[in-house]
Amino acid sequence: MARVIAIANQKGGSGKTTTTRSLASGLAERNRQVLMVDLDPQASLSEGCGVELHKLQLTTYHVLIGSAKLADTLVEVEERVALAPTNIHLAAAELQLVNMNRREDKLRNAIKPIRDNFDYVLIDCPPSFGLLTVNALSAADSVLIPMTCDYYTLLGVGLLLETVQEIQQEVNSDLKVEGILPTRFDGRTLHAREILQRAQSELGSRYRIFDTVVRESVRFKESPIVGQSILTYARTSDGARAYRSLAEEIDNAPTS
Ligand SMILES: Nc1ncnc2c1ncn2[C@@H]1O[C@H](COP(=O)(O)OP(=O)(O)OP(=O)(O)O)[C@@H](O)[C@H]1O
Ligand SMILES: [Mg+2]
Numbered sequence: 255m256a257r258v259i260a261i262a263n264q265k266g267g268s269g270k271t272t273t274t275r276s277l278a279s280g281l282a283e284r285n286r287q288v289l290m291v292d293l294d295p296q297a298s299l300s301e302g303c304g305v306e307l308h309k310l311q312l313t314t315y316h317v318l319i320g321s322a323k324l325a326d327t328l329v330e331v332e333e334r335v336a337l338a339p340t341n342i343h344l345a346a347a348e349l350q351l352v353n354m355n356r357r358e359d360k361l362r363n364a365i366k367p368i369r370d371n372f373d374y375v376l377i378d379c380p381p382s383f384g385l386l387t388v389n390a391l392s393a394a395d396s397v398l399i400p401m402t403c404d405y406y407t408l409l410g411v412g413l414l415l416e417t418v419q420e421i422q423q424e425v426n427s428d429l430k431v432e433g434i435l436p437t438r439f440d441g442r443t444l445h446a447r448e449i450l451q452r453a454q455s456e457l458g459s460r461y462r463i464f465d466t467v468v469r470e471s472v473r474f475k476e477s478p479i480v481g482q483s484i485l486t487y488a489r490t491s492d493g494a495r496a497y498r499s500l501a502e503e504i505d506n507a508p509t510s
Contacts, residue, residue: 256289256372258365259432259504260394264417265410266381269400269437271298272474272484273500274378276493277398279483280501282334286373289328292340293361293390294380300339303331304481307341315344317364318351318389324364332486336372344386351385358385358425362393383417391421396432398504400468401453403439403446408453415461432507433462435500440470466500468493 261270261277271294278288292299293314297307316322317338328336351357365375377390391397397418401411411434422429434457440446454463469492477487484493 256365256369256375257396258369258375258377258394260377260379260387260390260397261400262379262387262390262397262414263399263401263407263410264381264383264387264414265402265407268381268402268407268410269435269468270294270381271302271378273398273400273435273437273468273497274299274376275302275478275483276474276485276497277500277504278335278374278376279332279485280497281374281505282332283485283498284501284505286334286505287371288335289338289368289372289375290331290335291324291338291361291365291375291377291390293344293377293386295340295342295345295386296380297339297341297344298478299378300337300341302478302481303329303337303339305329305331305337305339307339310339310341313344314338314340314361315347318344318347318360318386319354320360323367325368331481332483348385351389358388358392361389365393388421388425391418391429392425394426394429396430398432398435400435400437402437403449403453405445405449408449408456411453411457415457431461432504433464435464435466435468437468438470439467464500464503466496466503468496468500 312327471493473488
């Protein structure tokens with residue numbers, strides 16, 4: 255049965271989508287079957303997989319409002335990696351869900367019938383704390399938090415961890431924190447090194463900070479343009495190596 259991991263951080267541009275895409279590829283290289291779920295109306299994940307957004311008939315929007323099964327939305331983006339795509343229409347779901355019963359359970363219920371078909375389900379969240387993120391955290395076994403190494407992002411991670419506790423109390427008592435992933439690290443700046451150290455000293459005793467540190471690299475910006483992950487676009491780059499190492503850390507972690 256798949257491990258369901260939400261990739262979340264309310265801070266925009268913290269590396270959620272890049273992490274979802276690259277980790278999926280890294281796990282697929284390890285022979286895992288992976289489903290990525292695009293839960294962000296910006297649809298960067300879908301776009302970066304080469305999906306033509308305006309041609310989509312069924313998206314995660316239809317799944318959340320109950321007019322499609324998750325299995326019927328899937329597109330295959332590479333060997334062993336499927337995507338439940340989305341487009342801007344997903345923005346309407348947040349409004350429509352407000353009036354629905356058990357509105358925070360929609361994604362969890364949609365994943366249930368296909369959980370046995372995958373080893374991992376990775377959910378790419380939007381940069382906000384709304385109902386879409388709540389649906390992701392409600393459906394997930396754990397949350398993985400990508401964190402750029404700057405001061406405000408570190409503060410934001412503290413807030414996110416408080417929100418995770420609320421979710422644990424109110425909707426998903428089984429939710430774990432998979433770990434915090436330092437991303438876009440630029441070791442030449444003292445600031446980035448200090449923030450990484452602070453994350454380790456302030457959060458490291460209670461939460462896992464991955465050994466993997468993803469460094470700043472322009473390859474990450476180039477790979478979605480050709481619809482690929484960095485693992486196939488720049489196989490031997492530092493960035494590809496980093497996400498392979500993250501996949502190994504996650505795949506080797508105990509599941510309970
Ligand atoms: N390690 C990296 N080095 C350089 N650029 C990166 C790296 N990781 C991500 N980026 C780039 O930074 C930008 C933001 O990354 P990404 O889209 O993954 O963040 P996000 O958290 O999903 O953003 P949003 O909150 O808007 O959904 C993108 O242009 C991406 O290509
Ligand atoms: Mg994103």
